[in-house]
Amino acid sequence: MYDRLKGFKDFYPGEMAARREVIDTTESVARRYGFREIATPALEDVGMYVDKSGEEIVEELYNFTDKGGRDVTLTPELTPTVARMVVAKQQALSKPIKWFSTRPFWRYEQVQQGRFREFYQTNVDIFGSEAPEADAEILAFAADTLSELGLPASEFEFRVSHRDILGELLRSFDEDVDVQAAIRAVDKSEKVDRAEYLGLLADAGLSIEDAEAFDDLLAAGNEDLDALLAEVDRPTLTAAVENLQAVLAATEDFGVRDHCEVSLRTARGLDYYTGVVFECFDTQDRVSRAIFGGGRYDDLIESFGGQPTPAVGVAPGVMNSTLPLLLQEAGVFPEEEISTDYYVLTVGDTRAVASRIARELRAAGNVVETDVSARSFGAQMGYADSINAETVVIVGEQDLANDEVTIKEMQSGDQTTVPVDEFPGDREQPRYEDFA
RNA sequence: UCCGGGCUGGGGUAGUGGUAUCCUUCAGCCUUGUGGGGGCUGAGACGCGGGUUCAAUUCCCGCGCCCGGACCCA
Numbered sequence: 280m281y282d283r284l285k286g287f288k289d290f291y292p293g294e295m296a297a298r299r300e301v302i303d304t305t306e307s308v309a310r311r312y313g314f315r316e317i318a319t320p321a322l323e324d325v326g327m328y329v330d331k332s333g334e335e336i337v338e339e340l341y342n343f344t345d346k347g348g349r350d351v352t353l354t355p356e357l358t359p360t361v362a363r364m365v366v367a368k369q370q371a372l373s374k375p376i377k378w379f380s381t382r383p384f385w386r387y388e389q390v391q392q393g394r395f396r397e398f399y400q401t402n403v404d405i406f407g408s409e410a411p412e413a414d415a416e417i418l419a420f421a422a423d424t425l426s427e428l429g430l431p432a433s434e435f436e437f438r439v440s441h442r443d444i445l446g447e448l449l450r451s452f453d454e455d456v457d458v459q460a461a462i463r464a465v466d467k468s469e470k471v472d473r474a475e476y477l478g479l480l481a482d483a484g485l486s487i488e489d490a491e492a493f494d495d496l497l498a499a500g501n502e503d504l505d506a507l508l509a510e511v512d513r514p515t516l517t518a519a520v521e522n523l524q525a526v527l528a529a530t531e532d533f534g535v536r537d538h539c540e541v542s543l544r545t546a547r548g549l550d551y552y553t554g555v556v557f558e559c560f561d562t563q564d565r566v567s568r569a570i571f572g573g574g575r576y577d578d579l580i581e582s583f584g585g586q587p588t589p590a591v592g593v594a595p596g597v598m599n600s601t602l603p604l605l606l607q608e609a610g611v612f613p614e615e616e617i618s619t620d621y622y623v624l625t626v627g628d629t630r631a632v633a634s635r636i637a638r639e640l641r642a643a644g645n646v647v648e649t650d651v652s653a654r655s656f657g658a659q660m661g662y663a664d665s666i667n668a669e670t671v672v673i674v675g676e677q678d679l680a681n682d683e684v685t686i687k688e689m690q691s692g693d694q695t696t697v698p699v700d701e702f703p704g705d706r707e708q709p710r711y712e713d714f715a
Numbered sequence: 716u717c718c719g720g721g722c723u724g725g726g727g728u729a730g731u732g733g734u735a736u737c738c739u740u741c742a743g744c745c746u747u748g749u750g751g752g753g754g755c756u757g758a759g760a761c762g763c764g765g766g767u768u769c770a771a772u773u774c775c776c777g778c779g780c781c782c783g784g785a786c787c788c789a
Contacts, residue, residue: 282762285780332789339787356789384789389716392783548788626748658743660750668750675748689750 286388286396288599297613301428301606302381302597305401308424312416314379314403319360321383325352327359331551331582341385341396353385357402357594358551358579365406366585374407381597393568393601400571400600404592409577411522414555415529417573417593421559422535424595429611435570438542439527439557442574443519444507445546448496449485451511456484459550465497466546497543504541519554526555553577555591565608571595620645620708622663626656626675633674636684636702640672643707664689670710672702686711 283289290298306316325342342352354360357380365376381401388396403420405413418437425435445465446458464479471479480490500507504520523541530536539557547556556574573593580588596602606612621640625633633649640647648666650659656675663671673685673694684702687694688711695714703709 282780328789335787336789339789358789386788388787389785390781391785394788551789624749655744655746656748657746657750660748662750664750671749673748677748685748687749692750694749 284396286390288395288397290598292617293615296617297615298598298603300613301603302399302401304427305424305595305597306379306381308420308427309379309401309403312377312420314377314420317361317364317378317380319354319357319364319380319382321353322351323354323360323363325350327363328352328355331359331579339386339388341387355384355386357382357384357400358404358576358592359583361402361404361406362579362583362585362590365580365588366583369580369585369588372407375413376406377404378406379403383598393566393596393599393604395599398596398600399598400594400596402592402594404590406580406588406590408591409589411525411529413589414526414575414591415533415535417591418526418530418539418557419533419535421571421573421593421595422538425559428606430606430609432537434562434609435538435559435605436562437539437557437559438545439523439539439555440541440543440545440547441519441523441555442546442552443554444500444516444523444543445497447513447516447519448493448507448511449483451513451516452485452489452493458483461485462546463548465544466548468494468544500543501541523555547572547574551576551579557593559595561605561608563608566601566605568601570601570605616667618646619648619663619666619668621647621670621672622659622666622668623647623649623672623674624656624659624663625650626673626677629674629676629679632679632684632699633672636672636674639703643703645708674699686714688712 310316322345325337325340328336328340336355340352340355342350345351361378365372379401381399383397383399385397388394390396403417405417418439421437426432442462445462449456449458449461461480461483464476464483467479468476477487477490477494480493481487485493496507496510499510504524507520508517527536527539527541530539545556545558547558552574554575554577556572558572559570561570571594573591575589575591577587577589580586580590603612621637623633623637623640637647637649648663648668652658654662660671668689671687671689673687675685678684678696679699681696682699683696684699685694685696686702686709691711693711693715695711697714706713
Protein backbone atom coordinates (compact mmCIF):
# COMPACT_ATOMS: atom_id res chain seq x y z
CA MET A 280 0.00 0.00 0.00
CA TYR A 281 1.45 3.30 -1.07
CA ASP A 282 0.58 6.68 0.34
CA ARG A 283 0.02 9.54 -1.99
CA LEU A 284 2.52 12.36 -1.98
CA LYS A 285 2.06 15.23 0.41
CA GLY A 286 0.27 18.12 -1.22
CA PHE A 287 -1.31 15.95 -3.90
CA LYS A 288 -4.88 14.83 -3.92
CA ASP A 289 -6.90 11.96 -5.33
CA PHE A 290 -10.39 12.61 -6.59
CA TYR A 291 -12.84 9.72 -6.46
CA PRO A 292 -15.81 9.61 -8.83
CA GLY A 293 -18.26 11.41 -6.54
CA GLU A 294 -15.79 14.17 -5.70
CA MET A 295 -14.76 14.47 -9.32
CA ALA A 296 -18.36 14.69 -10.52
CA ALA A 297 -18.85 17.84 -8.47
CA ARG A 298 -15.56 19.34 -9.60
CA ARG A 299 -16.29 18.48 -13.21
CA GLU A 300 -19.44 20.57 -12.93
CA VAL A 301 -17.45 23.51 -11.57
CA ILE A 302 -14.91 23.22 -14.37
CA ASP A 303 -17.59 22.82 -17.05
CA THR A 304 -19.45 25.87 -15.79
CA THR A 305 -16.29 27.97 -15.70
CA GLU A 306 -15.19 26.88 -19.16
CA SER A 307 -18.65 27.31 -20.56
CA VAL A 308 -18.71 30.94 -19.46
CA ALA A 309 -15.24 31.46 -20.96
CA ARG A 310 -16.34 29.96 -24.28
CA ARG A 311 -19.39 32.21 -24.39
CA TYR A 312 -17.08 35.21 -24.07
CA GLY A 313 -15.16 33.88 -27.06
CA PHE A 314 -12.10 32.68 -25.19
CA ARG A 315 -10.52 29.81 -27.12
CA GLU A 316 -9.11 26.76 -25.46
CA ILE A 317 -5.40 26.06 -25.64
CA ALA A 318 -3.33 23.20 -24.26
CA THR A 319 0.20 23.56 -22.99
CA PRO A 320 3.12 21.39 -21.85
CA ALA A 321 3.52 20.26 -18.27
CA LEU A 322 7.29 20.74 -18.51
CA GLU A 323 9.18 23.87 -19.45
CA ASP A 324 12.76 25.04 -19.40
CA VAL A 325 13.49 26.10 -15.84
CA GLY A 326 15.22 29.20 -17.16
CA MET A 327 11.93 30.66 -18.26
CA TYR A 328 10.92 31.05 -14.60
CA VAL A 329 14.33 31.99 -13.32
CA ASP A 330 14.60 34.79 -15.88
CA LYS A 331 11.20 36.09 -14.95
CA SER A 332 11.29 35.72 -11.17
CA GLY A 333 14.87 35.20 -10.06
CA GLU A 334 16.95 32.30 -8.82
CA GLU A 335 14.99 31.97 -5.55
CA ILE A 336 12.05 30.69 -7.53
CA VAL A 337 13.81 27.34 -7.95
CA GLU A 338 13.08 26.60 -4.29
CA GLU A 339 9.40 26.48 -5.18
CA LEU A 340 9.71 24.38 -8.33
CA TYR A 341 9.46 20.70 -9.07
CA ASN A 342 12.53 20.85 -11.27
CA PHE A 343 15.06 18.27 -12.43
CA THR A 344 17.62 17.58 -15.11
CA ASP A 345 16.23 15.38 -17.87
CA LYS A 346 18.09 12.61 -19.66
CA GLY A 347 19.26 15.06 -22.28
CA GLY A 348 20.84 17.23 -19.62
CA ARG A 349 18.19 19.96 -19.84
CA ASP A 350 17.15 21.77 -16.69
CA VAL A 351 13.37 21.47 -16.77
CA THR A 352 10.51 21.98 -14.34
CA LEU A 353 6.89 21.11 -13.92
CA THR A 354 5.08 24.34 -14.69
CA PRO A 355 4.19 26.39 -11.60
CA GLU A 356 1.91 28.76 -13.53
CA LEU A 357 0.64 29.34 -17.04
CA THR A 358 1.58 32.94 -17.73
CA PRO A 359 5.16 32.42 -18.96
CA THR A 360 4.02 29.60 -21.20
CA VAL A 361 1.28 31.63 -22.87
CA ALA A 362 3.66 34.55 -23.15
CA ARG A 363 6.08 32.25 -24.94
CA MET A 364 3.28 31.05 -27.23
CA VAL A 365 2.19 34.59 -28.03
CA VAL A 366 5.72 35.68 -28.82
CA ALA A 367 6.31 32.65 -31.04
CA LYS A 368 3.33 33.35 -33.29
CA GLN A 369 2.83 37.01 -32.66
CA GLN A 370 2.55 38.04 -36.29
CA ALA A 371 0.16 35.24 -37.17
CA LEU A 372 -2.36 35.79 -34.42
CA SER A 373 -5.21 38.25 -34.84
CA LYS A 374 -5.70 40.56 -31.91
CA PRO A 375 -7.03 40.54 -29.36
CA ILE A 376 -5.86 37.07 -28.47
CA LYS A 377 -8.35 35.51 -26.06
CA TRP A 378 -7.33 32.16 -24.62
CA PHE A 379 -8.28 29.90 -21.76
CA SER A 380 -7.09 26.61 -20.38
CA THR A 381 -7.78 24.41 -17.37
CA ARG A 382 -4.80 22.44 -16.12
CA PRO A 383 -2.83 21.34 -13.12
CA PHE A 384 0.20 23.27 -11.94
CA TRP A 385 2.85 22.32 -9.42
CA ARG A 386 4.62 24.28 -6.77
CA TYR A 387 6.80 22.85 -4.05
CA GLU A 388 5.42 24.81 -1.15
CA GLN A 389 3.81 24.38 2.23
CA VAL A 390 0.36 22.89 2.23
CA GLN A 391 -2.37 25.04 3.71
CA GLN A 392 -6.08 25.58 3.37
CA GLY A 393 -6.87 25.75 -0.33
CA ARG A 394 -3.20 25.39 -1.25
CA PHE A 395 -1.81 22.13 -2.52
CA ARG A 396 1.39 21.24 -4.33
CA GLU A 397 -0.64 20.18 -7.31
CA PHE A 398 -3.49 22.55 -8.02
CA TYR A 399 -5.78 23.31 -10.92
CA GLN A 400 -6.55 26.65 -12.48
CA THR A 401 -8.59 27.91 -15.35
CA ASN A 402 -6.44 30.67 -16.82
CA VAL A 403 -8.26 33.27 -18.88
CA ASP A 404 -6.26 35.97 -20.66
CA ILE A 405 -6.59 38.70 -23.23
CA PHE A 406 -3.47 39.80 -25.15
CA GLY A 407 -3.20 42.76 -27.44
CA SER A 408 -5.68 45.23 -25.97
CA GLU A 409 -4.84 48.02 -23.61
CA ALA A 410 -8.42 49.27 -23.63
CA PRO A 411 -10.32 49.41 -20.34
CA GLU A 412 -12.90 47.13 -21.94
CA ALA A 413 -10.38 44.28 -21.82
CA ASP A 414 -9.86 44.65 -18.07
CA ALA A 415 -13.59 44.92 -17.62
CA GLU A 416 -14.24 41.84 -19.72
CA ILE A 417 -11.93 39.81 -17.50
CA LEU A 418 -13.81 41.06 -14.44
CA ALA A 419 -17.13 40.35 -16.13
CA PHE A 420 -16.05 36.82 -17.01
CA ALA A 421 -15.02 36.21 -13.41
CA ALA A 422 -18.21 37.64 -11.96
CA ASP A 423 -20.42 35.78 -14.41
CA THR A 424 -18.64 32.55 -13.58
CA LEU A 425 -19.17 32.91 -9.86
CA SER A 426 -22.79 33.83 -10.40
CA GLU A 427 -23.34 30.88 -12.67
CA LEU A 428 -21.74 28.64 -10.07
CA GLY A 429 -24.59 29.73 -7.82
CA LEU A 430 -22.75 32.14 -5.56
CA PRO A 431 -25.09 34.97 -4.50
CA ALA A 432 -23.93 38.42 -5.51
CA SER A 433 -23.74 39.52 -1.89
CA GLU A 434 -21.23 36.81 -1.01
CA PHE A 435 -18.27 37.80 -3.14
CA GLU A 436 -16.55 40.98 -4.20
CA PHE A 437 -13.64 42.00 -6.36
CA ARG A 438 -11.29 44.37 -4.62
CA VAL A 439 -9.94 46.39 -7.47
CA SER A 440 -6.78 48.43 -7.36
CA HIS A 441 -4.28 49.89 -9.77
CA ARG A 442 -0.53 49.43 -9.69
CA ASP A 443 0.23 52.77 -11.28
CA ILE A 444 -1.90 54.63 -8.77
CA LEU A 445 0.07 53.04 -5.97
CA GLY A 446 3.37 53.66 -7.71
CA GLU A 447 2.66 57.29 -8.55
CA LEU A 448 1.40 58.08 -5.07
CA LEU A 449 4.56 56.59 -3.63
CA ARG A 450 6.78 58.53 -6.01
CA SER A 451 4.91 61.72 -5.16
CA PHE A 452 6.42 61.43 -1.69
CA ASP A 453 9.86 60.35 -2.78
CA GLU A 454 11.03 59.65 -6.30
CA ASP A 455 13.57 57.14 -5.01
CA VAL A 456 11.21 54.97 -3.01
CA ASP A 457 11.45 51.23 -3.65
CA VAL A 458 8.06 50.90 -5.29
CA GLN A 459 8.08 47.10 -5.44
CA ALA A 460 8.92 46.79 -1.76
CA ALA A 461 6.30 49.38 -0.87
CA ILE A 462 3.68 47.57 -2.94
CA ARG A 463 4.50 44.34 -1.16
CA ALA A 464 4.00 46.24 2.08
CA VAL A 465 0.59 47.40 0.85
CA ASP A 466 -0.20 43.82 -0.09
CA LYS A 467 0.38 42.86 3.54
CA SER A 468 -1.45 45.80 5.09
CA GLU A 469 -4.53 43.71 5.84
CA LYS A 470 -2.54 40.98 7.52
CA VAL A 471 -0.14 42.83 9.78
CA ASP A 472 -0.74 45.49 12.40
CA ARG A 473 -0.44 49.14 11.50
CA ALA A 474 2.94 49.73 13.10
CA GLU A 475 4.47 46.83 11.19
CA TYR A 476 2.82 48.00 7.98
CA LEU A 477 4.20 51.51 8.38
CA GLY A 478 7.56 50.01 9.25
CA LEU A 479 7.59 48.05 5.99
CA LEU A 480 6.77 51.22 4.10
CA ALA A 481 9.60 52.94 5.93
CA ASP A 482 11.94 50.11 4.88
CA ALA A 483 10.93 50.85 1.30
CA GLY A 484 12.14 54.39 1.72
CA LEU A 485 9.25 56.46 3.05
CA SER A 486 9.47 58.45 6.26
CA ILE A 487 6.95 57.39 8.89
CA GLU A 488 5.05 60.63 8.36
CA ASP A 489 4.96 60.04 4.62
CA ALA A 490 3.93 56.44 5.15
CA GLU A 491 0.98 57.59 7.23
CA ALA A 492 0.08 60.27 4.71
CA PHE A 493 0.35 57.69 1.92
CA ASP A 494 -1.96 55.29 3.69
CA ASP A 495 -4.41 58.12 4.37
CA LEU A 496 -4.45 58.78 0.64
CA LEU A 497 -5.25 55.13 -0.04
CA ALA A 498 -8.18 55.37 2.36
CA ALA A 499 -9.35 58.60 0.74
CA GLY A 500 -9.02 57.09 -2.71
CA ASN A 501 -11.19 54.15 -1.71
CA GLU A 502 -13.95 56.62 -0.93
CA ASP A 503 -13.44 58.88 -3.92
CA LEU A 504 -10.77 58.49 -6.57
CA ASP A 505 -11.10 62.11 -7.59
CA ALA A 506 -9.95 63.11 -4.12
CA LEU A 507 -6.52 61.75 -5.01
CA LEU A 508 -6.25 64.08 -7.97
CA ALA A 509 -7.08 67.01 -5.74
CA GLU A 510 -4.29 66.04 -3.35
CA VAL A 511 -1.57 65.07 -5.80
CA ASP A 512 -0.94 66.72 -9.11
CA ARG A 513 0.95 64.34 -11.34
CA PRO A 514 -0.01 63.63 -14.96
CA THR A 515 0.84 59.93 -14.69
CA LEU A 516 -1.30 59.61 -11.57
CA THR A 517 -4.16 61.32 -13.36
CA ALA A 518 -3.83 58.88 -16.22
CA ALA A 519 -3.86 55.91 -13.86
CA VAL A 520 -6.90 57.14 -11.97
CA GLU A 521 -8.72 57.82 -15.21
CA ASN A 522 -7.82 54.35 -16.42
CA LEU A 523 -9.25 52.74 -13.28
CA GLN A 524 -12.37 54.88 -13.60
CA ALA A 525 -12.73 53.88 -17.23
CA VAL A 526 -12.46 50.20 -16.33
CA LEU A 527 -15.11 50.61 -13.64
CA ALA A 528 -17.35 52.48 -16.06
CA ALA A 529 -17.05 49.58 -18.49
CA THR A 530 -17.93 47.06 -15.79
CA GLU A 531 -21.07 49.12 -15.24
CA ASP A 532 -22.13 48.54 -18.84
CA PHE A 533 -21.03 44.89 -18.62
CA GLY A 534 -23.39 44.40 -15.70
CA VAL A 535 -20.82 43.59 -13.03
CA ARG A 536 -20.00 46.97 -11.48
CA ASP A 537 -21.76 46.01 -8.25
CA HIS A 538 -19.27 43.20 -7.70
CA CYS A 539 -16.35 45.63 -7.81
CA GLU A 540 -15.06 47.68 -4.92
CA VAL A 541 -12.20 50.13 -5.18
CA SER A 542 -9.61 48.89 -2.71
CA LEU A 543 -6.26 50.55 -3.15
CA ARG A 544 -4.77 48.50 -0.29
CA THR A 545 -5.11 45.49 -2.57
CA ALA A 546 -1.84 45.18 -4.43
CA ARG A 547 -1.07 41.56 -5.39
CA GLY A 548 2.36 40.32 -4.44
CA LEU A 549 3.68 39.89 -7.94
CA ASP A 550 6.12 42.25 -9.50
CA TYR A 551 4.97 41.93 -13.09
CA TYR A 552 1.54 43.52 -12.72
CA THR A 553 1.31 46.94 -14.28
CA GLY A 554 -2.21 48.40 -14.18
CA VAL A 555 -5.50 47.22 -12.81
CA VAL A 556 -5.14 44.41 -10.29
CA PHE A 557 -7.89 42.71 -8.33
CA GLU A 558 -8.55 39.96 -5.86
CA CYS A 559 -11.79 38.15 -5.21
CA PHE A 560 -12.86 37.79 -1.59
CA ASP A 561 -15.58 36.10 0.40
CA THR A 562 -17.67 38.92 1.83
CA GLN A 563 -18.89 36.62 4.59
CA ASP A 564 -15.30 35.96 5.72
CA ARG A 565 -15.72 32.20 5.78
CA VAL A 566 -12.63 31.84 3.62
CA SER A 567 -9.96 34.20 4.87
CA ARG A 568 -7.65 33.96 1.87
CA ALA A 569 -8.17 35.52 -1.52
CA ILE A 570 -10.35 33.29 -3.68
CA PHE A 571 -8.32 34.21 -6.76
CA GLY A 572 -6.83 37.25 -8.40
CA GLY A 573 -5.85 38.78 -11.64
CA GLY A 574 -4.73 41.90 -13.33
CA ARG A 575 -2.88 43.59 -16.10
CA TYR A 576 0.68 42.71 -17.09
CA ASP A 577 1.52 44.91 -20.05
CA ASP A 578 5.30 44.45 -20.00
CA LEU A 579 5.65 40.68 -19.83
CA ILE A 580 5.38 39.85 -23.52
CA GLU A 581 8.00 42.41 -24.39
CA SER A 582 10.28 41.07 -21.68
CA PHE A 583 9.92 37.66 -23.34
CA GLY A 584 11.25 39.12 -26.55
CA GLY A 585 7.99 39.95 -28.28
CA GLN A 586 6.52 43.14 -29.62
CA PRO A 587 5.11 45.28 -26.82
CA THR A 588 1.77 43.61 -26.14
CA PRO A 589 -0.60 44.59 -23.36
CA ALA A 590 -2.21 41.73 -21.46
CA VAL A 591 -4.77 41.15 -18.74
CA GLY A 592 -5.97 37.96 -17.17
CA VAL A 593 -7.41 36.04 -14.25
CA ALA A 594 -6.95 32.50 -12.96
CA PRO A 595 -9.62 31.01 -10.73
CA GLY A 596 -8.61 27.79 -9.04
CA VAL A 597 -10.80 24.81 -9.62
CA MET A 598 -10.71 21.29 -8.14
CA ASN A 599 -8.84 21.83 -4.88
CA SER A 600 -8.39 25.54 -4.29
CA THR A 601 -10.10 28.25 -2.29
CA LEU A 602 -12.88 28.64 -4.84
CA PRO A 603 -14.39 25.18 -4.25
CA LEU A 604 -13.97 25.85 -0.55
CA LEU A 605 -16.02 29.02 -0.84
CA LEU A 606 -18.68 27.26 -2.89
CA GLN A 607 -18.93 24.61 -0.19
CA GLU A 608 -19.19 27.21 2.57
CA ALA A 609 -21.89 28.98 0.60
CA GLY A 610 -23.80 25.73 0.16
CA VAL A 611 -23.71 25.84 -3.64
CA PHE A 612 -21.03 23.24 -4.32
CA PRO A 613 -22.47 20.54 -6.60
CA GLU A 614 -23.52 17.24 -5.04
CA GLU A 615 -20.56 14.91 -4.72
CA GLU A 616 -22.44 12.01 -6.26
CA ILE A 617 -22.31 10.01 -9.42
CA SER A 618 -25.46 9.71 -11.47
CA THR A 619 -26.74 6.98 -13.76
CA ASP A 620 -29.66 7.14 -16.15
CA TYR A 621 -30.29 3.39 -16.51
CA TYR A 622 -29.27 0.14 -14.99
CA VAL A 623 -30.23 -2.77 -17.24
CA LEU A 624 -30.71 -5.73 -14.92
CA THR A 625 -30.43 -9.25 -16.25
CA VAL A 626 -32.09 -12.33 -14.82
CA GLY A 627 -31.04 -15.65 -16.27
CA ASP A 628 -29.75 -15.89 -19.80
CA THR A 629 -31.07 -12.62 -21.18
CA ARG A 630 -27.82 -11.02 -22.23
CA ALA A 631 -28.75 -10.65 -25.90
CA VAL A 632 -31.86 -8.60 -25.20
CA ALA A 633 -30.35 -6.68 -22.30
CA SER A 634 -27.33 -5.76 -24.40
CA ARG A 635 -29.51 -4.53 -27.22
CA ILE A 636 -31.46 -2.30 -24.87
CA ALA A 637 -28.29 -0.97 -23.21
CA ARG A 638 -26.75 -0.28 -26.60
CA GLU A 639 -29.76 1.67 -27.84
CA LEU A 640 -30.05 3.69 -24.66
CA ARG A 641 -26.34 4.53 -24.85
CA ALA A 642 -26.63 5.50 -28.48
CA ALA A 643 -29.25 8.03 -27.38
CA GLY A 644 -26.70 9.56 -25.05
CA ASN A 645 -27.69 8.05 -21.72
CA VAL A 646 -25.42 6.78 -18.97
CA VAL A 647 -26.20 3.07 -18.88
CA GLU A 648 -24.78 0.22 -16.86
CA THR A 649 -25.55 -3.45 -16.98
CA ASP A 650 -24.29 -6.50 -15.14
CA VAL A 651 -20.68 -7.46 -15.78
CA SER A 652 -20.26 -9.52 -12.60
CA ALA A 653 -22.80 -12.33 -13.00
CA ARG A 654 -24.57 -11.15 -9.90
CA SER A 655 -27.90 -12.12 -8.37
CA PHE A 656 -31.05 -10.09 -8.76
CA GLY A 657 -30.82 -8.63 -5.27
CA ALA A 658 -27.16 -7.80 -5.65
CA GLN A 659 -27.85 -6.05 -8.95
CA MET A 660 -30.63 -4.00 -7.37
CA GLY A 661 -28.28 -3.03 -4.58
CA TYR A 662 -25.65 -1.99 -7.09
CA ALA A 663 -28.19 -0.02 -9.13
CA ASP A 664 -29.09 1.79 -5.94
CA SER A 665 -25.46 2.49 -5.11
CA ILE A 666 -24.80 4.15 -8.47
CA ASN A 667 -27.96 6.27 -8.13
CA ALA A 668 -29.64 4.69 -11.11
CA GLU A 669 -32.73 6.67 -11.96
CA THR A 670 -34.42 3.84 -13.85
CA VAL A 671 -33.85 0.09 -13.74
CA VAL A 672 -34.80 -1.94 -16.77
CA ILE A 673 -35.39 -5.51 -15.63
CA VAL A 674 -34.74 -7.96 -18.42
CA GLY A 675 -35.83 -11.28 -16.95
CA GLU A 676 -36.75 -14.65 -18.36
CA GLN A 677 -40.24 -14.51 -16.86
CA ASP A 678 -41.09 -11.18 -18.49
CA LEU A 679 -39.46 -12.15 -21.75
CA ALA A 680 -41.71 -15.20 -21.89
CA ASN A 681 -44.48 -12.62 -22.34
CA ASP A 682 -42.29 -10.48 -24.60
CA GLU A 683 -42.05 -7.81 -21.92
CA VAL A 684 -39.48 -6.02 -19.81
CA THR A 685 -40.07 -4.24 -16.50
CA ILE A 686 -39.33 -0.53 -16.08
CA LYS A 687 -38.73 0.50 -12.48
CA GLU A 688 -38.39 4.05 -11.22
CA MET A 689 -35.97 3.73 -8.35
CA GLN A 690 -36.92 6.80 -6.36
CA SER A 691 -40.57 5.85 -5.99
CA GLY A 692 -40.22 2.11 -6.45
CA ASP A 693 -43.02 2.19 -9.02
CA GLN A 694 -42.73 -0.24 -11.90
CA THR A 695 -44.61 -1.43 -14.90
CA THR A 696 -44.14 -3.77 -17.82
CA VAL A 697 -43.50 -2.71 -21.42
CA PRO A 698 -43.47 -4.79 -24.61
CA VAL A 699 -39.84 -5.59 -25.21
CA ASP A 700 -40.08 -4.62 -28.88
CA GLU A 701 -41.18 -1.12 -27.94
CA PHE A 702 -38.31 -0.39 -25.59
CA PRO A 703 -36.66 1.96 -25.91
CA GLY A 704 -38.13 2.48 -29.39
CA ASP A 705 -37.77 6.02 -30.67
CA ARG A 706 -37.63 7.50 -27.20
CA GLU A 707 -34.33 9.04 -26.20
CA GLN A 708 -34.94 8.87 -22.50
CA PRO A 709 -37.93 6.66 -21.70
CA ARG A 710 -39.08 6.77 -18.09
CA TYR A 711 -41.53 4.88 -15.96
CA GLU A 712 -44.17 7.60 -16.36
CA ASP A 713 -44.12 7.17 -20.14
CA PHE A 714 -45.63 3.72 -19.68
CA ALA A 715 -47.58 3.96 -16.44
C1' U B 716 11.93 26.41 7.32
C1' C B 717 8.90 27.52 11.77
C1' C B 718 4.38 27.19 15.27
C1' G B 719 -0.28 24.69 17.16
C1' G B 720 -3.57 20.34 17.05
C1' G B 721 -4.05 15.34 15.40
C1' C B 722 -3.10 9.94 13.62
C1' U B 723 -7.02 2.75 16.06
C1' G B 724 -10.34 -1.54 9.78
C1' G B 725 -12.56 2.06 3.61
C1' G B 726 -15.42 5.86 7.01
C1' G B 727 -16.75 6.94 12.27
C1' U B 728 -15.47 5.23 17.19
C1' A B 729 -14.32 2.41 22.33
C1' G B 730 -10.28 0.81 24.99
C1' U B 731 -5.78 -1.10 26.99
C1' G B 732 1.74 -2.29 29.35
C1' G B 733 -0.46 -8.85 27.70
C1' U B 734 -2.58 -7.07 19.70
C1' A B 735 -8.68 -4.43 20.20
C1' U B 736 -15.17 -2.65 21.16
C1' C B 737 -19.27 -1.02 18.61
C1' C B 738 -21.60 1.34 14.34
C1' U B 739 -21.11 1.76 9.33
C1' U B 740 -18.91 0.01 4.79
C1' C B 741 -17.54 -3.87 1.39
C1' A B 742 -18.20 -9.11 -0.49
C1' G B 743 -21.12 -13.58 -0.41
C1' C B 744 -25.41 -16.10 1.17
C1' C B 745 -30.53 -16.63 3.20
C1' U B 746 -33.45 -15.31 -1.81
C1' U B 747 -32.19 -16.92 -10.57
C1' G B 748 -37.42 -11.79 -9.89
C1' U B 749 -36.78 -6.50 -6.46
C1' G B 750 -32.45 -1.79 -3.64
C1' G B 751 -32.84 2.32 -0.10
C1' G B 752 -35.60 -3.37 5.69
C1' G B 753 -33.95 -8.09 8.49
C1' G B 754 -30.68 -12.44 9.53
C1' C B 755 -26.11 -15.35 8.78
C1' U B 756 -20.98 -15.77 7.09
C1' G B 757 -16.62 -13.44 5.64
C1' A B 758 -13.01 -9.24 4.68
C1' G B 759 -10.76 -5.20 6.97
C1' A B 760 -7.13 -1.20 11.83
C1' C B 761 -3.49 0.44 16.34
C1' G B 762 1.02 5.77 10.49
C1' C B 763 6.58 4.34 10.20
C1' G B 764 11.28 3.53 12.66
C1' G B 765 14.01 3.27 17.09
C1' G B 766 14.18 3.04 22.56
C1' U B 767 12.44 1.31 27.59
C1' U B 768 10.12 -3.53 28.95
C1' C B 769 9.46 -10.46 29.80
C1' A B 770 5.76 -7.95 26.75
C1' A B 771 4.43 -1.45 23.45
C1' U B 772 -1.36 0.05 19.96
C1' U B 773 -0.58 2.07 25.03
C1' C B 774 5.30 5.11 27.84
C1' C B 775 9.72 7.98 25.53
C1' C B 776 12.37 9.89 21.07
C1' G B 777 12.69 10.73 15.88
C1' C B 778 10.30 10.76 11.26
C1' G B 779 6.00 10.65 8.03
C1' C B 780 1.27 12.14 6.93
C1' C B 781 -3.37 15.00 7.98
C1' C B 782 -5.86 19.73 9.68
C1' G B 783 -4.90 24.87 10.71
C1' G B 784 -1.47 29.04 10.91
C1' A B 785 3.38 31.90 9.89
C1' C B 786 6.80 32.70 5.79
C1' C B 787 6.01 32.71 0.55
C1' C B 788 2.67 33.33 -3.12
C1' A B 789 4.70 33.34 -9.93
